[in-house]
Amino acid sequence: MSLGSGIDHWGTNPGDLVDAALTAIESSVQDLLSSDPAYWRTGQKKDLLERLEKLQAQQAALKLRVLAVAGDIAEETGAKDASAWMRTELLVDKAVARAQVRLAAGGEKYDLVAAGMAEGEVSQDKARVIIKALDAIEADPAASREDLVLAEKLLVDYATRLTANELRIVGKRILAEIDPERFEQAEAKALLREEERAQRRTFFQSRDNGDGTIDIHARVSRAIGVRLRTILDSLAQPRKLSAEDEGAKAPYDRLLGQAFGRVIETYDMENLPRHGGHGTTVFITMTLDQLRADLGTAALGFDGEKITAAEARRMACDADLVPVVLGTDSEILDFGRTARLAHPIQHRALRLRDKCCQAEDCDAPAAWTEAHHLKPWSEGGRTDLANMVLLCSRDHRRIHDPNYGYERLSDGRIRFTRRT
Numbered sequence: 001m002s003l004g005s006g007i008d009h010w011g012t013n014p015g016d017l018v019d020a021a022l023t024a025i026e027s028s029v030q031d032l033l034s035s036d037p038a039y040w041r042t043g044q045k046k047d048l049l050e051r052l053e054k055l056q057a058q059q060a061a062l063k064l065r066v067l068a069v070a071g072d073i074a075e076e077t078g079a080k081d082a083s084a085w086m087r088t089e090l091l092v093d094k095a096v097a098r099a100q101v102r103l104a105a106g107g108e109k110y111d112l113v114a115a116g117m118a119e120g121e122v123s124q125d126k127a128r129v130i131i132k133a134l135d136a137i138e139a140d141p142a143a144s145r146e147d148l149v150l151a152e153k154l155l156v157d158y159a160t161r162l163t164a165n166e167l168r169i170v171g172k173r174i175l176a177e178i179d180p181e182r183f184e185q186a187e188a189k190a191l192l193r194e195e196e197r198a199q200r201r202t203f204f205q206s207r208d209n210g211d212g213t214i215d216i217h218a219r220v221s222r223a224i225g226v227r228l229r230t231i232l233d234s235l236a237q238p239r240k241l242s243a244e245d246e247g248a249k250a251p252y253d254r255l256l257g258q259a260f261g262r263v264i265e266t267y268d269m270e271n272l273p274r275h276g277g278h279g280t281t282v283f284i285t286m287t288l289d290q291l292r293a294d295l296g297t298a299a300l301g302f303d304g305e306k307i308t309a310a311e312a313r314r315m316a317c318d319a320d321l322v323p324v325v326l327g328t329d330s331e332i333l334d335f336g337r338t339a340r341l342a343h344p345i346q347h348r349a350l351r352l353r354d355k356c357c358q359a360e361d362c363d364a365p366a367a368w369t370e371a372h373h374l375k376p377w378s379e380g381g382r383t384d385l386a387n388m389v390l391l392c393s394r395d396h397r398r399i400h401d402p403n404y405g406y407e408r409l410s411d412g413r414i415r416f417t418r419r420t
Helices: 013-031 041-067 071-079 081-092 094-107 110-119 124-139 145-159 163-172 174-178 182-203 222-245 252-265 290-293 309-318 344-354 395-400
Strands: 203-208 213-221 282-287 295-302 303-307 319-327 332-335 369-375 388-392 403-409 415-418
Touching: 041 094, 041 110, 041 124, 041 222, 071 081, 081 094, 081 309, 081 403, 094 110, 094 124, 110 145, 110 295, 124 145, 124 163, 145 163, 145 174, 163 174, 174 182, 182 213, 222 252, 344 369, 395 403, 395 415
Parallel strands: 282 319
Antiparallel strands: 203 213, 282 295, 295 303, 319 332, 369 388, 403 415
């Protein structure tokens, strides 16, 4: 099978025809570029976008046909292969050039894919997805030649109705669609192998940047990754909308990072392994003066990692921790009681009472809020309804920020003022 099958040869001097055709294409594109689409009718814009999509697929098909027989270019120029020549002469990234050459070589095997590209029905991205799926079927000992032919036909047909990503999903299970009884069990085994491989490739790495941040690099299974992204999106989107309403637009990746921090901060410590009969606990160490001051530092954990006293007080609102308060000679004055998250019943009562975030001019619904101790837990404040108020994550962080002051209004709302 060949990408060039069924094509008429151009005769003894095809160079003139190639040059004439390319000149005509270049001239037509220049004519369109000289026109301002702002003055085009809506129908003209739609027509152009639709036809360009088809032309791009056909242009890709033509390029692949040439690349499939471009070995003479490498021979003439001394390049290792056509991709190396593309890197040197056309300044195409090596990985991109190699991928195109591989696609051209793979496409020679599948006539229907080549025909779909030539007709403008199958884009280069979709062709790459289909060829990858067909190559996997060809290597599957349970699949026959007839299965391969039918799979190609079905995938090319799907390409006219699906995006490349949707087509990739269909391609993974196309054999089960061809013959459910024969391939569903094989598909289940393949999925199991994929999940086991994902578990083996899972890792977590962290690196302290020395500037108050830590870079995290991790790989998890697709199922876990999708669940995590769904959680972060649900937590970040309310903040995004709130920030935009206040005219302070924040990059969405920053909102996702803050949402990830919120997942960690609000994790139920009761779910962690127990050591020596006690739940895993975070220890905060600071002097009595630091505890009382707006500014100061605290040591997080036994390794002495530094955080601000304000951050320590904020963590005390909704973390399972023990504050170790030290005197002037670093003797332990108070190895305090463990402070826990507001009980679920208390949080439901707070939602019924406060309805939404209690910061002035913030209407984030109660489902997006956290319980804040009005009298800090570190100063003897109790975890009860009278001493708690609902704040969204943004305002909860602000109430512990020493750059802000606040007052409780007569209606119970919190008014913030920036300190100068």
